[in-house]
Every structure is written in structure tokens, then in C-alpha cells.
Amino acid sequence: MSAGTRPPGADLPEHPDHLWREPDPKRSYDVVIVGGGGHGLATAHYLARAHGITNVAVLERGWLAGGNMARNTTIIRSNYLWDESAAVYEFALKLWEGLEAELDYPLLFSQRGVLNLAHSLQDVRDSVRRVEANRLGGIDAEWLDADGVREVCPIVDISPAARYPVLGGTYQPRAGIAKHDHVAWALARSADAAGVDLIQGCEVTGIDVRGGRVTGVRTTRGSIAAGRVALCAAGHTSVLAAMAGFELPLQSHPLQALVSELLEPVHPTVVMSNAVHVYVSQAHKGELVMGAGIDAYTAYTQRGAFHVVERQMAAALELFPVFARAHVLRTWGGIVDVTPDASPIVGRSPVAGLYLNCGWGTGGFKATPGAGAILAHTVAHDEPHPLARPFSLDRFTTGALVDEHGAAAVAH
Structure with a gap:
């Protein structure tokens, strides 16, 4: 780091009694992430860490990681049948193996x-x-x-x-388990330290689209303008997509x-x-x-x-x-x-500037760091990460499905 250069978040007020700040939402952000679970927090972390994008808000209608992240059974593995699936989960597993050091937090990854x-x-x-x-x-x-x-x-x-x-x-x-709440807290702390606003108690009630492009979201805490919006709300993603005017096969x-x-x-x-x-x-x-x-x-x-x-x-x-x-x-x-093929949807949506991360079914926790890194790349470059290309929404019209029902026959 050159002389006189300060790390991201260095000018933020200190909050020694909390892992992260409790900011009010600003009127606009470069990126708004809807959903403050593991995938939303991981996306914010990697937007800041890998792409230098910190004018970001993570909106959570309840409390951070209070949805599926707090309700899963924490299994981590990558032994899926098809190459496309195995590649995504193996990418995530390799990130898991270094995540504790990266986040400087005990994740109890076993x-x-x-x-x-x-x-x-x-x-x-x-x-x-x-x-x-x-x-x-x-x-x-x-x-x-x-x-x-x-x-x-x-x-x-x-x-x-x-x-x-x-x-x-x-x-x-190499498979195993990790402590889910520690993972969420560590990702939230990292994103907050980089300057990302983590906004709890902020439900999205509408998505604004103009000329085929997303322009912002409406929330219970006011309207927020955004150049890009990423949906990371798991089971409620189809509800959010309907607000933007399209349906998802979920x-x-x-x-x-x-x-x-x-x-x-x-x-x-x-x-x-x-x-x-x-x-x-x-x-x-x-x-x-x-x-x-x-x-x-x-x-x-x-x-x-x-x-x-x-x-x-x-x-x-x-x-x-x-x-x-x-x-x-x-x-x-x-x-x-x-989804119909038991594989996720990750990538661009029919609305420009609106990105999807959903359909992980019962495999979302194990994918957490990988899904965050892949979606962050896609949002930052408006181009699907190579690992995300097989999981685009258009596979349900082209027929290029990734059928993982065998690997997902039991919750995992």
C-alpha cells in the first residue's frame, strides 16, 4: 500500500461494541443486494475485496442471516455428479479451506x-x-x-x-461442516469494514424498472436508487422477480x-x-x-x-x-x-442491471463463498463468471439443463 493510501472503510466511525454498523439507508448506491443471508453477505464481501466496489447496500427485511443461513445444517461438500455442478461446489470448497484466514475469524470449519x-x-x-x-x-x-x-x-x-x-x-x-452463524458474522464484519452498508429491518416492496433497466428499489425505509441490483433472497426470489415483471421457474x-x-x-x-x-x-x-x-x-x-x-x-x-x-x-x-433441474440460477435476468442468485435448493450453505465470488464477478463486469454460464436462466428455454436430482435426492 503506497504512502498516504488508507484501506477501504478507514474513515468509518468505530463501533467497538458491535461487529458492524447500523446505518440508515442512503438515497442511492452503485449496487444494492437484496437479502442479508450468507450469499448476500458473501457477494458484498467479494465486491469489495475482489473488485473494489464498496458503495453497496445489503438490504435484509429481518435481521442479518436470520433466514435459511440460521436454519441450515451446515454440510459442505463438492461431490456432485455433473462437471458443471462439481466445478461450482469445488470452487466453493477451496474457498472454504482458506476462508477462516481470509476473514480472520474462527469459522469452525471441520x-x-x-x-x-x-x-x-x-x-x-x-x-x-x-x-x-x-x-x-x-x-x-x-x-x-x-x-x-x-x-x-x-x-x-x-x-x-x-x-x-x-x-x-x-x-x-475434504468435506465437512462449519459454524453457520460465525460464517455470517465474519462476512458481515468484513463487508462493513470495507464500507458496505448492512441495513436490517428493510423489506423491499417494489423494484423500479425504466426502459428495460433497473433503476432502484422501493423499501419500507424509503426508495433507494441503484445502478445494479442483485437478488439473493433464496425462496423469496420469485416474489421479487415478479416485482420486476418476470417469472422464475422456482x-x-x-x-x-x-x-x-x-x-x-x-x-x-x-x-x-x-x-x-x-x-x-x-x-x-x-x-x-x-x-x-x-x-x-x-x-x-x-x-x-x-x-x-x-x-x-x-x-x-x-x-x-x-x-x-x-x-x-x-x-x-x-x-x-x-428449480426443475435441481440446479441454481446465477447470472443476468431479463432486466438489465438486475442479477439473479437463486434456486440452490438445499445446497446453498456449502456454496456460500463460491456463490458470492461468482455473483460479485458477474455484477462487477456485467458478464457471467465462467462457472456461472451453465446456470443461466435461459437454459430453461434452450434445454441445456444440469440435472442434479440424483445428488440432491436427499437434503444436503
């Missing part, structure tokens, strides 16, 4: 590995296919037989008498999860199973974190049906009889946005 179990011959065929595809793409992936599964996770029931016999599984050693569903009481360390990795439709990990404090598939109906409720929780608990006990006497501490729900 690369404890992820096991995807196979219970039938078709499961085995599909799993081996995915392992070989991952290896060709340079992603760490292994096929384990039943004894190998037991070696990685001794508490999985691999007995032949099990209702769903474990024939083996895929394993990604469905929003509730997704439930639960945690147990605190237990001694007993579960060393993350285990997922499509056949019994559940995944289980153990958080840093000791509680078991369990999740399953999305509720079948579309809704914007942050809760779901009891029978889904009941089924996922029964499924977990099929795999882990050792947890039979554990008690549920609490359950919660999020809202996931799902």
Missing part, C-alpha cells in the same frame, strides 16, 4: 468427511459412477465397501439383518431439521442416505444435527409437517441404533427454492 451410503445394487452403481466422475474432475472421492464404511464411522449399523443393509458408500474426506418448499440434546463425541463424520432419507452429523458442542427431504407442498412457512420429523428420526435409528435413547432438543424449518 473437514471431517461426508459419507453417502448405498443400500441397493442401483445405489451402488450410481455411487460408483459419481465417484469416477468426481475423480475425472480432480475431486477427492472414494468408494468404500461396508467394512470401509464401518472403519470411517463405527456407529453405522452395517449388519446384513438391518432393514436397509449398507452395501457401501461414497466418501469425500418452487419454494419448507425444509425441516432438528437437533438432539448434547452428547459426548461419538459421531466422527457426516452420514447421508437417500434410501432412508436422512443425514446426521454431530455439531461442535455435541448435539446431533439431523435433516431429511423437503416437505412435498409449496409454502413460505418456516415450519413443516410433524410426520416428516417423525420419519427422519425413524430413518436415523435405522442407521444409528445407538441413538435410540437420545432426546430431541428442538426442530425448525427453512424455505428452499427448487
Whole structure:
């Protein structure tokens, strides 16, 4: 840094009792990001860090990271089937591996590995296919037989008498979990320090478009002019798109999860199973974190049906009889946005200057730094990042779909 040059945000007032400022919205910004969850905060971070764009506002109708970011189960992996998907998630995973140092904040990123179990011959065929595809793409992936599964996770029931016999599984050693609230706080702190305004309690009620180009947003705290607007509102992105005059191929569903009481360390990795439709990990404090598939109906409720929780608990006990006497501490729900091909939409919209980041379904958390970096590039250059090109909105008219239903059959 040359003499006399001050870092971004150096003239901002100090706020030692808070991780970030609480500014009032200005009348205009170069970029407005709608949605203060992980993806919105990551986009702001990379706009400042990688592109020097700091006249940015992140608008959140509730509190920062109070939506899906606070309601996910924190699994991070990149072992997707198709090259396009695997490339995005591997890009994100590599960013995760350096993110704690980049943000100077303890994210509790634990690369404890992820096991995807196979219970039938078709499961085995599909799993081996995915392992070989991952290896060709340079992603760490292994096929384990039943004894190998037991070696990685001794508490999985691999007995032949099990209702769903474990024939083996895929394993990604570099995968793992992170502390979701720490991730959000670190990204928010970084963006704020660069001069980005993080504005909570600010709901977008309209999007202004003139001559086919976005000119700003209307909010519960007044109108804000903007040269560019990025939508990072997960399940509510289709609602925002309608304000701008176009439709998105999205469905929003509730997704439930639960945690147990605190237990001694007993579960060393993350285990997922499509056949019994559940995944289980153990958080840093000791509680078991369990999740399953999305509720079948579309809704914007942050809760779901009891029978889904009941089924996922029964499924977990099929795999882990050792947890039979554990008690549920609490359950919660999020809202996931799902596209017809179970892959995200990232890039430009039909409205000039309005950008999309949505459709991540149940895989949004693991993509957080990657999605932020890719969208920031797209916004800064008005040109899709190379990794985002396969996920443009127009694939639903050209037919160039990226069908990841196999990798996304169980929430992840």
C-alpha cells in the first residue's frame, strides 16, 4: 500500500461494541443486494475485496442471516455428479479451506468427511459412477465397501439383518461442516469494514424498472436508487422477480431439521442416505444435527409437517441404533427454492442491471463463498463468471439443463 493510501472503510466511525454498523439507508448506491443471508453477505464481501466496489447496500427485511443461513445444517461438500455442478461446489470448497484466514475469524470449519451410503445394487452403481466422475474432475472421492464404511464411522449399523443393509458408500474426506452463524458474522464484519452498508429491518416492496433497466428499489425505509441490483433472497426470489415483471421457474418448499440434546463425541463424520432419507452429523458442542427431504407442498412457512420429523428420526435409528435413547432438543424449518433441474440460477435476468442468485435448493450453505465470488464477478463486469454460464436462466428455454436430482435426492 503506497504512502498516504488508507484501506477501504478507514474513515468509518468505530463501533467497538458491535461487529458492524447500523446505518440508515442512503438515497442511492452503485449496487444494492437484496437479502442479508450468507450469499448476500458473501457477494458484498467479494465486491469489495475482489473488485473494489464498496458503495453497496445489503438490504435484509429481518435481521442479518436470520433466514435459511440460521436454519441450515451446515454440510459442505463438492461431490456432485455433473462437471458443471462439481466445478461450482469445488470452487466453493477451496474457498472454504482458506476462508477462516481470509476473514480472520474462527469459522469452525471441520473437514471431517461426508459419507453417502448405498443400500441397493442401483445405489451402488450410481455411487460408483459419481465417484469416477468426481475423480475425472480432480475431486477427492472414494468408494468404500461396508467394512470401509464401518472403519470411517463405527456407529453405522452395517449388519446384513438391518432393514436397509449398507452395501457401501461414497466418501469425500475434504468435506465437512462449519459454524453457520460465525460464517455470517465474519462476512458481515468484513463487508462493513470495507464500507458496505448492512441495513436490517428493510423489506423491499417494489423494484423500479425504466426502459428495460433497473433503476432502484422501493423499501419500507424509503426508495433507494441503484445502478445494479442483485437478488439473493433464496425462496423469496420469485416474489421479487415478479416485482420486476418476470417469472422464475422456482418452487419454494419448507425444509425441516432438528437437533438432539448434547452428547459426548461419538459421531466422527457426516452420514447421508437417500434410501432412508436422512443425514446426521454431530455439531461442535455435541448435539446431533439431523435433516431429511423437503416437505412435498409449496409454502413460505418456516415450519413443516410433524410426520416428516417423525420419519427422519425413524430413518436415523435405522442407521444409528445407538441413538435410540437420545432426546430431541428442538426442530425448525427453512424455505428452499427448487428449480426443475435441481440446479441454481446465477447470472443476468431479463432486466438489465438486475442479477439473479437463486434456486440452490438445499445446497446453498456449502456454496456460500463460491456463490458470492461468482455473483460479485458477474455484477462487477456485467458478464457471467465462467462457472456461472451453465446456470443461466435461459437454459430453461434452450434445454441445456444440469440435472442434479440424483445428488440432491436427499437434503444436503
